[in-house]
Amino acid sequence: xxxxxxxxxxxxxxxxxxxxxxxxxxxxxxxxxxxxxxxxxxxxxxxxxxxxxxxxxxxxxxxxxxxxxxxxxxxxxxxxxxxxxxxxxxxxxxxxxxxxxxxxxxxxxxxxxxxxxxxxx
Amino acid sequence: xxxxxxxxxxxxxxxxxxxxxxxxxxxxxxxxxxxxxxxxxxxxxxxxxxxxxxxxxxxxxxxxxxxxxxxxxxxxxxxxxxxxxxxxxxxxxxxxxxxxxxxxxxxxxxxxxxxxxxxxxxxxxxxxxxxxxxxxxxxxxxxxxxxxxxxxxxxxxxxxxxxxxxxxxxxxxxxxxxxxxxxxxxxxxxxxxxxxxxxxxxxxxxxxxxxxxxxxxxxxxxxxxxxxxxxxxxxxxxxxxxxxxxxxxxxxxxxxxxxxxxxxxxxxxxxxxxxxxxxxxxxxxxxxxxxxxxxxxxxxxxxxxxxxxxxxxxxxxxxxxxxxxxxxxxxxxxxxxxxxxxxxxxxxxxxxxxxxxxxxxxxxxxxxxxxxxxxxxxxxxxxxxxxxxxxxxxxxxxxxxxxxxxxxxxxxxx
Numbered sequence: 001x002x003x004x005x006x007x008x009x010x011x012x013x014x015x016x017x018x019x020x021x022x023x024x025x026x027x028x029x030x031x032x033x034x035x036x037x038x039x040x041x042x043x044x045x046x047x048x049x050x051x052x053x054x055x056x057x058x059x060x061x062x063x064x065x066x067x068x069x070x071x072x073x074x075x076x077x078x079x080x081x082x083x084x085x086x087x088x089x090x091x092x093x094x095x096x097x098x099x100x101x102x103x104x105x106x107x108x109x110x111x112x113x114x115x116x117x118x119x120x121x
Numbered sequence: 122x123x124x125x126x127x128x129x130x131x132x133x134x135x136x137x138x139x140x141x142x143x144x145x146x147x148x149x150x151x152x153x154x155x156x157x158x159x160x161x162x163x164x165x166x167x168x169x170x171x172x173x174x175x176x177x178x179x180x181x182x183x184x185x186x187x188x189x190x191x192x193x194x195x196x197x198x199x200x201x202x203x204x205x206x207x208x209x210x211x212x213x214x215x216x217x218x219x220x221x222x223x224x225x226x227x228x229x230x231x232x233x234x235x236x237x238x239x240x241x242x243x244x245x246x247x248x249x250x251x252x253x254x255x256x257x258x259x260x261x262x263x264x265x266x267x268x269x270x271x272x273x274x275x276x277x278x279x280x281x282x283x284x285x286x287x288x289x290x291x292x293x294x295x296x297x298x299x300x301x302x303x304x305x306x307x308x309x310x311x312x313x314x315x316x317x318x319x320x321x322x323x324x325x326x327x328x329x330x331x332x333x334x335x336x337x338x339x340x341x342x343x344x345x346x347x348x349x350x351x352x353x354x355x356x357x358x359x360x361x362x363x364x365x366x367x368x369x370x371x372x373x374x375x376x377x378x379x380x381x382x383x384x385x386x387x388x389x390x391x392x393x394x395x396x397x398x399x400x401x402x403x404x405x406x407x408x409x410x411x412x413x414x415x416x417x418x419x420x421x422x423x424x425x426x427x428x429x430x431x432x433x434x435x436x437x438x439x440x441x442x443x444x445x446x447x448x449x450x451x452x453x454x455x456x457x458x459x460x461x462x463x464x465x466x467x468x469x470x471x472x473x474x475x476x477x478x479x480x481x482x483x484x485x486x487x488x489x490x491x492x493x494x495x496x497x498x499x500x501x502x503x504x505x506x507x508x509x510x511x512x513x514x515x516x517x518x519x520x521x522x523x524x525x526x527x528x529x530x531x532x533x534x535x
Contacts, residue, residue, distance in 0.1 A: 001284045003284075086284070087286075088284040088285065088286035088288075089234075089236060089283050089284045089285045090286050090288070090290070090294075092284070093236075109236075111282060111283045111284055113282075
């Protein structure tokens with residue numbers, strides 16, 4: 001199965017991180033990514049630019065409404081994602097627990113929906 | 122062959138194996154029902170097979186393969202099951218027992234997976250592992266049947282679609298996951314022991330099932346002291362079942378219970394299990410509560426109870442699990458240990474913090490201590506406050522009786 005691991009963290013806190021700490025963090029991310037790739041579990045993933053770069057788009061009554069900022073104001077913001085292959089939820093949870101930002105942020109584990117999954121048994 | 126008995130005692134175990142073989146909760150349940158139907162038809166004339174359990178598993182498996190083969194989309198799945206099930210269904214006694222035990226454990230861990238909402242874990246465990254009907258579960262938790270059925274369907278859907286595995290957790294994960302399972306068992310027991318449902322039979326059944334689950338866990342996972350502590354706690358609490366409620370259905374306080382109604386064998390067993398858990402290093406919430414329960418259960422009278430020890434165990438509990446409810450219990454133990462005024466002062470402190478505004482046992486505990494101090498008008502007022510908050514019928518009756526007694530004594534005094 002494929003799982004999307006959504007990485008939420010506090011942008012305010014992240015902003016205070018020193019360059020040296022950031023470098024260590026990115027290195028840790030790189031290692032995890034490499035290890036997952038080696039096992040054929042890494043499908044995709046990336047860090048996202050901060051929410052100040054975000055734009056929200058809605059189409060209502062055929063009219064395009066474009067506004068600044070993210071969809072919702074929350075304490076933690078979506079800062080990146082991993083898309084992984086895992087045999088089951090426990091395996092996906094184990095990967096999520098190894099994402100460096102899990103230590104101070106939150107990882108949401110979402111299975112990729114498969115159409116007709118219910119019938120496939 | 123007692124068919125009812127087989128159904129009641131074995132269904133949970135057979136279902137656990139079928140779920141593993143078929144990888145699908147609903148299909149397993151349905152095929153087991155079909156296998157039972159065939160058994161009802163065949164066994165009376167052809168005789169009961171030597172190993173009814175293996176027969177039912179194998180029949181249900183064949184039914185599943187037939188069903189899946191009829192549908193082209195599932196052909197591959199059917200062949201998979203046919204292959205793996207050959208090995209699994211061999212009726213070799215020791216190996217088979219072991220496999221069935223593991224299947225049960227897998228099912229328990231799946232039903233108690235932390236990604237399921239707590240109420241779904243409780244319901245699914247009762248339905249799937251214990252074989253309690255959806256109607257009974259909904260009555261026990263005072264929820265409409267349709268709501269409970271929906272809750273079960275959603276939980277099974279999440280197990281399937283989110284990929285919750287049917288597996289005993291790895292040794293690194295086991296501790297954390299077992300804590301989650303123990304909590305579900307503890308909640309089931311408490312619902313039966315303290316719950317608000319008026320249906321005494323159902324609540325009795327919840328306690329029995331929780332203890333049965335506790336035994337299964339201790340049997341299948343040896344050297345897990347916290348699981349032992351929980352089993353000991355449940356056995357000790359439950360040993361007082363016949364003394365807690367009077368023939369008139371009224372609640373009897375611990376100190377007023379007829380201790381000859383306590384089940385001594387169960388107390389002995391519970392105490393031994395708790396001692397073994399403590400020796401094994403159990404230090405958690407269940408171990409401390411079980412130690413308190415053991416002190417109560419082994420005291421000849423309320424007076425002879427080691428109240429100072431109980432009060433200090435509540436201190437330990439508070440350090441690990443701060444909770445105003447535990448503070449209320451601790452204050453009551455302090456009062457029993459000799460200082461009623463000190464106990465009352467502690468309760469008044471808790472009341473000022475207002476965290477327990479809705480908790481009827483706080484004013485009830487205050488009322489009890491005020492009564493002991495002879496401050497009857499204040500005691501009556503506290504009982505009235507408690508009555509406004511209590512929802513359990515048995516407790517309300519108890520509170521009303523106490524209030525009436527005090528009003529009478531107070532009236533006679535003035």
